[in-house]
Amino acid sequence: MRYSADHKQKTRERVLKEAAREMRAQGPRQIAVAGVMARAGLTQGGFYAHFASKDDLVASTIDHMQGEGAERWRSITEGLEPRAGLSAYLDFYLSAAHRDSRDSGCLLPFLASDLPRLRDDARARFAAGAARMRARLAGKLAEIGVTEAEAEASSMLSEMVGALSLARAEPDPSAADAILERSKAALKRRFGLTS
Numbered sequence: 001m002r003y004s005a006d007h008k009q010k011t012r013e014r015v016l017k018e019a020a021r022e023m024r025a026q027g028p029r030q031i032a033v034a035g036v037m038a039r040a041g042l043t044q045g046g047f048y049a050h051f052a053s054k055d056d057l058v059a060s061t062i063d064h065m066q067g068e069g070a071e072r073w074r075s076i077t078e079g080l081e082p083r084a085g086l087s088a089y090l091d092f093y094l095s096a097a098h099r100d101s102r103d104s105g106c107l108l109p110f111l112a113s114d115l116p117r118l119r120d121d122a123r124a125r126f127a128a129g130a131a132r133m134r135a136r137l138a139g140k141l142a143e144i145g146v147t148e149a150e151a152e153a154s155s156m157l158s159e160m161v162g163a164l165s166l167a168r169a170e171p172d173p174s175a176a177d178a179i180l181e182r183s184k185a186a187l188k189r190r191f192g193l194t195s
Helices: 005-026 033-039 044-049 054-077 082-093 096-100 107-111 120-143 149-169 173-190
Strands: none
Touching: 005 033, 005 044, 005 054, 005 107, 033 044, 033 054, 054 082, 054 107, 054 120, 082 120, 082 149, 082 173, 096 149, 096 173, 107 120, 107 149, 120 149, 149 173
16 A cells, blocks of 8 residues: 555654654663654554664654744744743743653753764754754844844853753752742843843
């Protein structure tokens, strides 16, 4: 039976969704092709119809995760004036729900420590995604009149990722909440996002 190109794309998306879950839970080096394919409802033999290798799967999954992040940004900020959009995004990003999510959320804190050990293609895709995220932040910062918006966006993103990473590592929930709240409040003050 021949399948349409649309069917193949939907199947690939299903595999990438499962790979993203596993990558967030186990890291990119621990991703198991057989397990990903089984959870996607496919046999391991069908893997090569979609990916050239496990490295290709990892790099493609990074792209997929970045697409999820871009869609989340759009859904949170769309229709809001720039200050409100940035504030809403900070509320999402530096939240207990985002911190506690193990199968969704920003790939930057999930993968940053693993990237030096991955192949150049995966590292390049990760870096390109981080650059797009900085550009989204810089665009909003420029709209609200922040000078040197690109440099400020880089600093903002670093603090967001760092705060989320440290909050995830903190075993005391109250201390973890405090890390997020302090960074969120500091960033909102710094960029005039408080009401």
